[in-house]
Amino acid sequence: MDKKKIDTENSKKLTIGIDAGGTKIRGVLMKNGEVLKKSEKLHDAQIITKEVFLSSLSSVIDEIWDKQTSKIGLGLPGPIENGRVQDGGRVKSLDEVDFEKIIEKKYKIKPIIANDAKVALRFEAKKYNKINSIFMITLGTGVGGGWFFNGKIMTGSFGSAYEVGQTIFNPNNPETFETKLSGRGFFRNLKTLPIESENAARAGSSYHKKIWQEFGTNLGLIIANISNLIEPELIILGGGIVHAWPLFIKTTKEIAKKHILSPTAKKKLLIAKAVDDRWAGAIGAAILAQESGK
Incomplete structure (x- = not known):
């Protein structure tokens, strides 16, 4: 094969990755x-x-489009089944939109579509190539989750598994862990915003310090549940609320350790903060698309 043909083949390996949320894309x-x-x-x-x-x-795809683009990866908010959002959270208008059909019709490429937490996890997993099992929890307006195992993002039998925010916290209300950890649940119920509460706690407010202790307790419980269920080696915490890390992480680790069953997991489970990179989701979506066989 001559050099010109090799260069042509390589130039076709262009991939677009999209991180699409309720505020920006x-x-x-x-x-x-x-x-x-x-x-x-x-x-x-x-x-x-x-x-x-x-x-x-x-608008975003058109701005970065190249005629040699061969794959598109798309991260969307909420559980994904058959390429469609099942619960868009803040963006209810996305429910059941056929993104696969819309993108394929315009760009002649069938996209790889995944939950936004899972594309962020794929980006994070690049750093930990010696760790076999990684779980990620995203903490922001909502609560998302994803599991990276044996070099792959796990999706469950139907495509929308590992939505830890939707696991039940209190069956009598009912309350999910999203209502106890998210901006639109936990903090809204307390009539504050995460950043407002964080700033007040850092300024010395005992009331807001207690809010973050309660948040840390709730987070520790879900981490213990995850560990007892699938025993990952590493749990990564991402999303905007993680900016308040010093206010809750000590409580989180104490509660998780208290409720984790395995003595080995109590000692060896790592809890890490996600990389502060606003392009992480888009890059993760591109990586997932590159790894797909489509």
Whole structure:
């Protein structure tokens, strides 16, 4: 094979990765692990309709598009089944939108679609290539989760597994762990925002320090549940709320250790903070697409 043909084949290995959320959409164009282009767009509306979301998505893809693009990875909020969002959380207008059909029709590429927590996890897993089992919890407006095992993102039998935020905290209300850990649940119920409570606690407010202790307790319980169920070697905590790490992590580790069954897991389970990289989700989506056989 001559050099010109080799270069042509290599030039086709361009992948777009998209991290699409309720506030903004970020995208990257990658080749052989290197980011070539980036694009970011805030939604131009207070109410995110299907049309607003798709307009932002197209704008980002168009800005980084290259005619040699061969794969597209798309991270979306909420559980994903058959390429469709089942519960968009803040973005209810996304429920049951056929993103696969829409993207394939416009760009002639069938996208690889995954939950936003799972694409963020795929980015994080790059750093820990010697660890076989990694679970990630994302803590923000909602609570997401994903499991990386034996070199792959696990999806369950139907595609939407490991949504730890939807596990039950109190069956009598009913309350999920999302209501006890998220911005739209835990902090809204206390009539505050995570950043407001964080700032107040750092300034010395005993009331807000107690809020973060309660948050840390709730987080420790879900970590113990995860450990007792699948025993990962590492649990990564990501999302905007993790910015308050010093206010809750000591309590979280104490509660997790108290309720983890395995003596070995009590000693060896690692809990780490995610990398502070706003492009992590988009890069993770691109990696998932690159790894797919499609």
